[in-house]
Amino acid sequence: xxxxxxxxxxxxxxxxxxxxxxxxxxxxxxxxxxxxxxxxxxxxxxxxxxxxxxxxxxxxxxxxxxxxxxxxxxxxxxxxxxxxxxxxxxxxxxxxxxxxxxxxxxxxxxxxxxxxxxxxxxxxxxxxxxxxxxxxxxxxxxxxxxxxxxxxxxxxxxxxxxxxxxxxxxxxxxxxxxxxxxxxxxxxxxxxxxx
Numbered sequence: 001x002x003x004x005x006x007x008x009x010x011x012x013x014x015x016x017x018x019x020x021x022x023x024x025x026x027x028x029x030x031x032x033x034x035x036x037x038x039x040x041x042x043x044x045x046x047x048x049x050x051x052x053x054x055x056x057x058x059x060x061x062x063x064x065x066x067x068x069x070x071x072x073x074x075x076x077x078x079x080x081x082x083x084x085x086x087x088x089x090x091x092x093x094x095x096x097x098x099x100x101x102x103x104x105x106x107x108x109x110x111x112x113x114x115x116x117x118x119x120x121x122x123x124x125x126x127x128x129x130x131x132x133x134x135x136x137x138x139x140x141x142x143x144x145x146x147x148x149x150x151x152x153x154x155x156x157x158x159x160x161x162x163x164x165x166x167x168x169x170x171x172x173x174x175x176x177x178x179x180x181x182x183x184x185x186x187x188x189x190x191x192x193x194x195x
Contacts, residue, residue, distance in 0.1 A: 029167065037168040040159070056174040059163050063178020064185070066156045071186035073149045078190070080142050 035052040038045040039059075046052035114120075163171045 031167050031169050031172070033169050035170070037166050037171065039163060039166065039171065052170065056170050059160070059171055059174035060178035060181065062156060062163075063160060063175050064182040066153070066160060067179060067182025068186055069149065069153045069156060071182075071189040073146075073153065074190040076145070076149070080136075080146075084136050 035049060036045055036047065039055055044055070046055050160175050164175055
């Protein structure tokens with residue numbers, strides 16, 4: 001089968017080369033095991049088994065860093081949310097005192113706190129789920145850090161994607177191994193890696 005278009009009896013070569021059997025030669029997207037596979041540039045082409053192993057170790061570490069960054073972002077988001085929902089407000093004249101507002105809060109639960117034999121009555125108020133879903137105001141102390149984290153996570157993700165796109169089995173397995181190790185270490189802290 002020839003992929004070169006023919007129109008009105010004329011051979012219109014569209015820039016693709018044909019081999020001796022008349023088939024168009026296209027880059028085959030198959031996994032390969034060549035150790036001399038360039039990574040990110042021609043200058044980074046492993047020339048031996050040791051250099052190839054070093055490149056694979058680099059990809060494992062980069063994948064672990066990617067998972068660490070995702071976990072860091074999820075942890076930081078939880079901290080920011082806690083800080084936003086636990087803000088202290090100044091009581092204003094004519095307003096209901098905090099103790100009275102808490103006593104009438106439907107989410108408040110009266111409990112007894114015991115430490116070293118001393119009991120104290122406390123009221124526990126859980127953060128409302130609506131607070132987590134609400135859009136929070138832009139803050140100079142939060143949003144630039146969030147943007148920097150997101151940019152770093154995406155940049156590292158694209159570097160890993162480019163390594164996988166070399167179709168080198170060792171590079172692919174290194175990325176998967178690093179994601180596994182990173183998830184094993186910090187996956188419990190939440191956050192999902194975008195693919």
